[in-house]
Amino acid sequence: MSSERIALAVDLGGTNLRTGAVTRNGDVICSRRAPTPAREPWERTVDVIAEHVASLRSEIAQSGIEIAGIGIGAPGPLDVRTGIVFSSPNFPLWFNVPLASAVGERTGLPVRVENDADAAALAEARWGSGAGVTDFIYLTIGTGLGSSLIINGRAWHGVSGIAAEAGHITIEAQGRLCGCGNTGCWESYVSGWAIVQRTKELLSDTGRSPQWSRGALEPHIVADAALAGDTLAQRVYQETGRYLGIGIASLVNLLNPGLIVIGGGVSAAGHLLLDPARDELHRRAFSTQAQAVRIERAALKEPGLIGAAAIVYSDL
Amino acid sequence: MSSERIALAVDLGGTNLRTGAVTRNGDVICSRRAPTPAREPWERTVDVIAEHVASLRSEIAQSGIEIAGIGIGAPGPLDVRTGIVFSSPNFPLWFNVPLASAVGERTGLPVRVENDADAAALAEARWGSGAGVTDFIYLTIGTGLGSSLIINGRAWHGVSGIAAEAGHITIEAQGRLCGCGNTGCWESYVSGWAIVQRTKELLSDTGRSPQWSRGALEPHIVADAALAGDTLAQRVYQETGRYLGIGIASLVNLLNPGLIVIGGGVSAAGHLLLDPARDELHRRAFSTQAQAVRIERAALKEPGLIGAAAIVYSDL
Numbered sequence: 001m002s003s004e005r006i007a008l009a010v011d012l013g014g015t016n017l018r019t020g021a022v023t024r025n026g027d028v029i030c031s032r033r034a035p036t037p038a039r040e041p042w043e044r045t046v047d048v049i050a051e052h053v054a055s056l057r058s059e060i061a062q063s064g065i066e067i068a069g070i071g072i073g074a075p076g077p078l079d080v081r082t083g084i085v086f087s088s089p090n091f092p093l094w095f096n097v098p099l100a101s102a103v104g105e106r107t108g109l110p111v112r113v114e115n116d117a118d119a120a121a122l123a124e125a126r127w128g129s130g131a132g133v134t135d136f137i138y139l140t141i142g143t144g145l146g147s148s149l150i151i152n153g154r155a156w157h158g159v160s161g162i163a164a165e166a167g168h169i170t171i172e173a174q175g176r177l178c179g180c181g182n183t184g185c186w187e188s189y190v191s192g193w194a195i196v197q198r199t200k201e202l203l204s205d206t207g208r209s210p211q212w213s214r215g216a217l218e219p220h221i222v223a224d225a226a227l228a229g230d231t232l233a234q235r236v237y238q239e240t241g242r243y244l245g246i247g248i249a250s251l252v253n254l255l256n257p258g259l260i261v262i263g264g265g266v267s268a269a270g271h272l273l274l275d276p277a278r279d280e281l282h283r284r285a286f287s288t289q290a291q292a293v294r295i296e297r298a299a300l301k302e303p304g305l306i307g308a309a310a311i312v313y314s315d316l
Numbered sequence: 317m318s319s320e321r322i323a324l325a326v327d328l329g330g331t332n333l334r335t336g337a338v339t340r341n342g343d344v345i346c347s348r349r350a351p352t353p354a355r356e357p358w359e360r361t362v363d364v365i366a367e368h369v370a371s372l373r374s375e376i377a378q379s380g381i382e383i384a385g386i387g388i389g390a391p392g393p394l395d396v397r398t399g400i401v402f403s404s405p406n407f408p409l410w411f412n413v414p415l416a417s418a419v420g421e422r423t424g425l426p427v428r429v430e431n432d433a434d435a436a437a438l439a440e441a442r443w444g445s446g447a448g449v450t451d452f453i454y455l456t457i458g459t460g461l462g463s464s465l466i467i468n469g470r471a472w473h474g475v476s477g478i479a480a481e482a483g484h485i486t487i488e489a490q491g492r493l494c495g496c497g498n499t500g501c502w503e504s505y506v507s508g509w510a511i512v513q514r515t516k517e518l519l520s521d522t523g524r525s526p527q528w529s530r531g532a533l534e535p536h537i538v539a540d541a542a543l544a545g546d547t548l549a550q551r552v553y554q555e556t557g558r559y560l561g562i563g564i565a566s567l568v569n570l571l572n573p574g575l576i577v578i579g580g581g582v583s584a585a586g587h588l589l590l591d592p593a594r595d596e597l598h599r600r601a602f603s604t605q606a607q608a609v610r611i612e613r614a615a616l617k618e619p620g621l622i623g624a625a626a627i628v629y630s631d632l
Binding site: 077086135149151156157158159160162164165166168169170171172173174175180181182183243246247249250253254255256257258283284285286288289292293 | 393402451465467472473474475476478480481482484485486487488489490491496497498499559562563565566569570571572573574599600601602604605608609
């Protein structure tokens with residue numbers, strides 16, 4: 001054990017910043033948490049990370065454990081090769097931030113930064129539903145629709161070092177306007193945002209106002225209503241699941257994956273979402289490819305911190 | 317030269333079967349051609365290939381050139397790992413044909429079979445527009461829309477050993493019915509078939525019947541009319557090009573490629589197709605990714621035979 005080299009991991013969220021030491025088995029042996037100074041200049045965030053790292057190092061110094069490096073899971077878009085975060089809606093003052101080099105200079109450790117969807121996918125590849133699978137597609141349905149393509153055990157970054165953006169493939173060329181400026185993106189139909197939007201539209205169209213719809217609408221509230229038998233809520237998940245399947249069918253025809261792992265908070269709706277998605281997949285994709293793919297829920301409920309550690313281990 | 321190991325190549329078309337010896341530089345040093353016995357049992361095609369191979373071997377026997385193996389470019393769908401051709405519209409009696417093993421038994425040579433789009437892409441990777449590029453997307457616009465994903469210099473085949481089917485990503489979820497049974501496939505909007513279809517629809521809608529439209533419609537006839545200033549024909553290419561750009565934008569957001577190579581007969585229309593495609597790409601894709609990708613026409617006009625040879629060289 002004393003010769004084990006382990007990863008320090010930084011889960012950089014818009015609200016909280018968590019830092020931890022994570023073993024090769026995915027066990028968090030110690031961690032720190034602080035509010036993210038998201039609305040301050042980026043140097044403040046680097047300060048917090050450097051303080052956490054110093055504190056964790058002194059805690060584990062006695063054990064003789066060596067540190068292999070620091071992995072940071074950050075909201076994108078970012079360039080993994082340079083470790084520069086271009087910008088992020090949660091960090092209004094951030095613009096072309098040299099996050100990896102700044103943290104590296106402060107800590108003297110090698111640093112790698114990945115998009116948080118890629119970090120979560122690497123964690124699934126190592127410790128979750130993708131364990132033992134070299135190639136799979138990871139989708140994370142939260143407020144938006146994030147994704148990662150794991151090819152030969154690594155996250156695919158393309159020529160610009162950018163994460164896969166499956167949420168922004170076009171599935172309805174003349175469809176809904178997306179936040180990215182395109183029309184008809186998959187994310188405009190499959191995301192927490194889209195579920196709330198579709199619910200509001202159906203409520204307005206039908207003139208209904210059931211009890212569950214009267215507070216702030218959240219995807220899980222609609223899911224609970226669907227499970228309790230509300231037909232409008234069921235229709236929301238049915239339609240969202242169908243659109244999930246439309247995009248999955250495109251990915252299946254294009255990439256012929258053996259596995260698609262679906263994580264993110266909205267995926268907790270489980271069969272409400274996945275049953276219509278599977279139906280639509282088999283309606284739309286070539287049968288050989290459709291039969292070859294398993295669609296599974298992510299095994300890791302909170303992949304943030306261990307995802308950041310998986311970035312480091314994927315390099316060792 | 318006497319120690320050079322070269323490839324025998326088989327270009328298995330629905331009409332003609334060509335076989336040749338192709339050097340590492342892509343030069344065809346000798347070749348044979350025969351009508352493809354496409355409507356006869358598959359064993360007849362193997363007979364023709366075996367006869368060609370024997371004849372080519374005796375022609376090159378004197379030179380001391382060794383043969384590395386046989387590459388066969390065949391219409392799909394097929395499984396590259398087993399060399400089995402599942403079926404093909406041009407070969408009505410073919411069903412799960414063990415093409416690689418049958419040709420291997422008859423010739424005593426190692427045989428690899430690839431989808432013809434992948435073979436053409438491998439030729440572009442070695443001798444054409446993709447030379448020196450390890451990762452790119454190849455699209456071939458003929459009657460249909462074929463594709464290949466070259467990743468780390470190899471054609472991506474997924475878990476079932478099947479070629480990338482970019483023509484069957486959905487771009488209009490409620491759109492045109494595709495021959496594959498899905499609705500709204502990219503191929504239904506971008507292909508020789510789609511160009512003829514769109515032309516007929518526009519002629520019918522407008523009640524026009526210009527001279528060029530009175531014979532059998534072909535994509536190149538519409539292209540010539542567009543170049544001669546016919547506004548209806550220009551609109552056909554404008555709309556087809558826009559749809560080409562819609563699908564390219566999806567591929568660019570998903571895979572962030574540095575290069576997309578476009579081949580196939582319809583691509584001869586050049587800027588008629590590519591100008592609106594590039595406009596649509598920049599309208600729809602993320603700017604970093606859109607700016608990172610070059611869209612180029614294929615360099616090789618007839619990649620069939622040398623594509624089949626490239627299959628062999630990609631293994632050496």
